[in-house]
Amino acid sequence: MTFYEELQLNQAGSKSYISSFKNSRDKWKHTGIYLFKILLNIAFCTAFIAVYSMLFGAENSVAGLAVLLCVMVFRSADLGIRASHGTCNILIVFALLAAGPKLSNMLPAGWAFCINAIFIMLFMVLGCHNVIMFNHSTLVLAYLLLQGYDVTGEAFERRLAGLFAGAVMTAAVYYRNHRKKVYKRTFKSIFQEFDLSSARTQWQLRFTLTISSALFLASLLHLPKTMWIGIAAMSVCVPFRKDMAERTKYRAPGNILGSILFLAAYFLLPESALSYMGIMGGIGTGLSASYGWQTAFNAFSSLALAVPVFGLPFAVFLRIFHNLFGSLYAWLFERLFQPALSALISVMDAVSNKLQTT
Numbered sequence: 001m002t003f004y005e006e007l008q009l010n011q012a013g014s015k016s017y018i019s020s021f022k023n024s025r026d027k028w029k030h031t032g033i034y035l036f037k038i039l040l041n042i043a044f045c046t047a048f049i050a051v052y053s054m055l056f057g058a059e060n061s062v063a064g065l066a067v068l069l070c071v072m073v074f075r076s077a078d079l080g081i082r083a084s085h086g087t088c089n090i091l092i093v094f095a096l097l098a099a100g101p102k103l104s105n106m107l108p109a110g111w112a113f114c115i116n117a118i119f120i121m122l123f124m125v126l127g128c129h130n131v132i133m134f135n136h137s138t139l140v141l142a143y144l145l146l147q148g149y150d151v152t153g154e155a156f157e158r159r160l161a162g163l164f165a166g167a168v169m170t171a172a173v174y175y176r177n178h179r180k181k182v183y184k185r186t187f188k189s190i191f192q193e194f195d196l197s198s199a200r201t202q203w204q205l206r207f208t209l210t211i212s213s214a215l216f217l218a219s220l221l222h223l224p225k226t227m228w229i230g231i232a233a234m235s236v237c238v239p240f241r242k243d244m245a246e247r248t249k250y251r252a253p254g255n256i257l258g259s260i261l262f263l264a265a266y267f268l269l270p271e272s273a274l275s276y277m278g279i280m281g282g283i284g285t286g287l288s289a290s291y292g293w294q295t296a297f298n299a300f301s302s303l304a305l306a307v308p309v310f311g312l313p314f315a316v317f318l319r320i321f322h323n324l325f326g327s328l329y330a331w332l333f334e335r336l337f338q339p340a341l342s343a344l345i346s347v348m349d350a351v352s353n354k355l356q357t358t
Contacts, residue, residue, distance in 0.1 A: 038286035042279060056162035062149040063159050066097065066142035067166030073138045074174045080129040083179040085187040087171045089126050093139060094167030096122055098160055101147035113216040119143065120211055124204040125190055131200060131239045140211065140234050148227025196345060203239045205341070210237045210333045214326055225306065225318050232326025235295075237334070244334060250292035251327035252320065257292075258299030259316045265300075266312065277304035295323075 018034060021027050045068060052064030070090075079086040100119035104112040120140055128136035151159055195201050214233040218226035236247040258281075265277065281300025288294045299319055306315035 038283060041286060042282045045282070046279065052162065055165075056158045057155055059149075059151050059155050060159045060162050062145045063162045063166070066145055067162070067169065069138050069142060070094075070166065070170045071173055073135060074170055075177050077133045077135055078174075078178045078181060079127065079135070080183065081185045081187060081189060082183050083175055083181060086178060087175045089187060090171040090174050091167050093123065093126055094163055094170070097139075097142055097146060098163045101143055101150065102156065104147055105150045109216055109219040112219065113212055116215055117208055117212040121204065121208040124208055125194060128204065129185075129190060129193075129200075131203065136207070137234065141231065144211075144227050144230045144234070147230075148225070196341075196348075199239075202338075202341060206334060206337050207234075207237050209337065210234075210330050213333065214329050217329070218322075218325075223322070224310070225322060228302065228319065228322035229326040229329075232323040233330040236327045237330045241334070244331065247291055248327045248331045250290075251295055252324040254292040254295030255299050255320050255323040258296035259303065259319055261296065262300055262303045263312075263316065266307075274304055274307065277301065 018027055018031055048068050049061050049064040052067065053061040056063065070093075074090065079089055081089070096119055100115060104115040104119075107115060120143065123139040123143065124136050127139045146159075196205075211230050211234055215226055215230050218229045223229065232251060236244055236251055238244050238247060262277065265273065265280065278301035281297045281304075284297030284300070285294050288297060303315055303319055306318065309315070310318060
């Protein structure tokens with residue numbers, strides 16, 4: 001494996017590769033490459049968001065994060081259709097990211113639920129043909145972040161400009177990296193393959209309704225930081241029940257552990273260290289191969305942003321409560337949704353058969 005190929009491995013892949021060596025010298029060498037990769041990623045991400053914030057305003061740094069996530073994902077993940085059609089797909093996705101979050105924040109809870117359901121379903125159909133790629137998680141996470149950190153006036157105009165730049169950048173990277181791949185499927189094929197009887201479409205529908213209804217319920221309860229509930233539900237709402245149960249089991253405990261670690265760092269380190277909590281969490285996430293530990297360190301950046309707004313005790317409480325609420329809600333929704341959908345499909349089939357015989 002070349003140095004460049006080793007840099008492309010994820011956490012689990014890097015740790016597995018390191019453990020394959022018997023010689024301690026080789027282990028240390030590749031551990032060093034692994035640590036270098038983490039630092040390189042953090043440096044690049046920090047620099048990218050810093051430049052983006054300078055160009056489009058500090059209040060739009062979250063939009064820079066959304067663009068960064070899309071660039072990093074779509075440089076290696078394709079959409080399973082012709083490259084030219086996939087490139088157009090990317091531009092449509094960014095148009096949805098520009099309109100959906102703002103529109104949902106402008107409307108009352110009931111209409112916001114409809115907007116969230118429509119836009120999230122579009123992300124699922126346009127960006128998640130191959131569910132194993134997990135493209136949907138990047139797109140929906142970007143949607144929720146933009147929704148949770150809304151801006152108005154001139155700042156929103158700069159956000160639109162930033163998202164337009166991000167769309168062009170992501171589309172260019174996508175086309176460059178995937179233009180040589182040959183697919184017969186087109187943009188039209190994505191919608192032609194939408195079928196309620198298929199497992200993929202059923203999961204896309206479940207995912208959409210899980211996140212949309214979780215946000216709706218949180219809005220009715222007037223909970224602050226509803227974005228966290230949506231992200232928690234999204235994180236555990238995966239296609240396979242076994243994986244979903246595993247994630248649900250670790251989501252809330254991971255955030256409890258992350259909150260404890262954050263509190264320890266908050267009280268032990270100088271006050272100025274709060275601005276570096278996100279970087280510390282990024283390093284911890286980079287070193288973590290398991291979902292539980294990744295969840296724990298992901299809490300750092302979220303809490304660092306929430307503490308100045310809510311204060312330390314309430315920010316920690318919200319982080320733990322929202323993740324418990326979102327993960328358990330997604331788990332319960334899956335248990336109720338699948339039997340209900342199966343019954344609905346059976347009724348539709350019976351009606352269809354009756355109409356055909358008459």
